[in-house]
Amino acid sequence: MVVLDFETTGLSPHSGDRAIEIGAVRIEQGRITDRFTGLMNPGMRINSFIERYTGITNAMLRDAPPCEQVMRQFADFVEDYDMVAHNASFDSRFLTSELRRVGRESPGEFACSMLASRRLYQDAPNHKLGTLVRFHQLPNDGTFHRALADADMTTHLWLKMLTDIEEAYQLEQIPFFLMQEISHTPKAMIDRFLKSWRAKHG
């Protein structure tokens, strides 16, 4: 699967917002096998809030390739893999919007690490990505709100959740139907995960 994160000019592609950076991590057999990242020029200036929030400046975007070029490359990277994102409804909207502009689409399904976290870690202070990284002491380099850094942290969070789900399942603490229900994760994704997990652990 591919873990995905967008930085954007705002919250809604339906209000004209565009992607300005994409970061993605490919996971196979529970291990990171490839990464993709790129700044992209949205053809518009970003406001000062976004500059402060992400650290991405208008000067950086001026020299970046256009969204269309980066998204075509990303479409080739993601192929038909299923995807994971933290608050997936946000990233899936931008992915659909940006791919549609270049006549592409992603056939994969989305799972949401935020919804899964709300189910699995009810003792967490909240379910922001940064909070969960600290709560679980997940690997990070101190960078937040940049696409590849956030995708990397989401990857570590997702792998931890899969392990915790599997352990709970093995311990018969949760039945299989609940695994499918957790986080709205598509059944096919859970099935593929279990198959690869068992191949790895015997």
Next chain:
DNA sequence: TGCCAGGCCCTCTTTAGGGCCTT
């Protein structure tokens, strides 16, 4: 002119409202 995201989930709910998450 005035509006301005959207989906999940809880609750003082279902004839609704508001917090949480993402930028």
